[in-house]
Amino acid sequence: MPMTTNSLDVVPLAEPGALSADEGAALYRLMTWLSPAFPVGAFSYSSGIEWAVEAGDIVDAATLRDWLSSMLTDGSGFCDGVFLAHVHRAASVGDVAALRDIAELAAAFVPSKERQLETSSQGKAFIEIARSAWNHNGLERLIAACEGALVYPVAVGLVSAAHRIPLSATMHGFFHAVTSNWISAGARLVPLGQTDSQRVLAALEPVVVATGTRALRASLDELGGATFRADIASLRHETQYTRLFRS
Template sequence: MPGRAGERLQADAAAPISLLPLFAWLTPSFPVGAYAYSHTLEWAVEAGDIKNEDSLGAFLGDLLALGFGRSDAILAAHAHRAAVAGDETALAEVNALAVALASSAELRLETCQQGRSFLDAVRAAWPAPGLDAAASALVGEVAYPVAVGLAAGIHGLPLAPTLEAFLLATVQNLVSAAVRLAPIGQTAGTRVVARLAPTVHALALEIPALTLDDLGSATFRADLGSFRHETQYTRLFRS
């Protein structure tokens, strides 16, 4: 039997669905603290892996297609489905898996601090029937992609644009970090976002058909970089 979000989706099937919540939630002004994290980019710049526009684009492309971008999108999709179905047990299980998959202490902090902040902000400013009940299933740490998928599902937002917006926001946040680290300028950063847009679109189309068994990554150097960042001498970012 569908949950409240699923019933609302059925009732509103003939009405256009506004995507404005996604635009609000996935902008830099939404209070999740994304500006404080670089997801290993700071170490990659220090190590010389990222030194210009092309190397940044290649690094981020790998993180998207082979690393946490793809995995986070899978987790967000499953959280979205659990929220629509009103399945709080499945939601809690997806969240526990998402937290456990963080490959270092810094990356766990990155996803959990943003996830809890995102969920608290949505509950405070964008209430919806069933949101508090679904959120209560997530006790303690909340992974960011799970929080986004949960909120989008409860609000009746379609999965495909949710994934596309989530992945694009991920790219934009990381490009913003790279600009602040100074290997590239703002115009080059904008080109990198545009260059990765087809990858974002392709992933958003692929992810809905994937299961939790498809989770995995192969960005070993970035994972090792997150460990090394913990003792990096000078740091602007928390990851």
């Protein structure tokens, strides 16, 4: 009699294009590090959005989307992406001099005291947690090379490079995390419902992808922004009478 095979005993073939063990581990780490649950304190900062809501610049989902689109393409979003890309590349090849210069420039490239607190506090927390839970032999050397405060995009670039996580994936994950946090702040301040928040995130998808791609190709000479209202918001927030957020 022919033998029968229980379908439950058959080991399925790997799907075409399935992730290797290293690729799966890299994705796991990247999703963890850039998750809203990763404890860098991002939920307590609004990047000036709180003042923009009080001033009437942001009043609904549409105006929040427009504000964030500008921040991504012409403001701190794009600049942070450029810093991340250059730090990742310098760290990947062990260029100590470049790391030091880029980290110093990134720390100086913020328009207000509160934005400095925001990006440096998150950067410090990101590094400390990575050291504790995902330590890597080469990470300490990269941190030491920066010789000072590590702002958030620099910290993400350093850690992802040390763990050999591809730059393009890191970049787009970083932008998704930053945009999601901005939307979360806006949703609490306007306020917006969960569905409207997701609509804003969906509407910004092409902006996030395009900005990430542009940041990957940009030189440090292309750094710069034109979101003066957002810069003013971060300055005015320092003296705002009633505040829920630290920036």
